[in-house]
Amino acid sequence: MNLDRSKIVAIITGAIALILGIAYLTLVQLLDFRGEMVPAPQSLILPQATVGRHALIACQWEVRIHAIF
Numbered sequence: 001m002n003l004d005r006s007k008i009v010a011i012i013t014g015a016i017a018l019i020l021g022i023a024y025l026t027l028v029q030l031l032d033f034r035g036e037m038v039p040a041p042q043s044l045i046l047p048q049a050t051v052g053r054h055a056l057i058a059c060q061w062e063v064r065i066h067a068i069f
Contacts, residue, residue: 003011
């Protein structure tokens with residue numbers, strides 16, 4: 001069996017893709033196995049920080065740019 005360089009690279013790339021895919025599916029299963037996600041109690045949520053005037057203007061400008069495109 002004669003394997004040139006491109007075939008070896010393709011085999012190695014495929015093996016890496018399979019390993020990453022299996023690792024991802026395993027991670028998702030482990031995270032899903034933990035059970036239902038329950039939100040934090042309201043008493044533990046920190047109050048929202050106030051936004052300065054310049055940050056608010058920049059945010060409005062960004063929204064307008066996204067609305068155009």
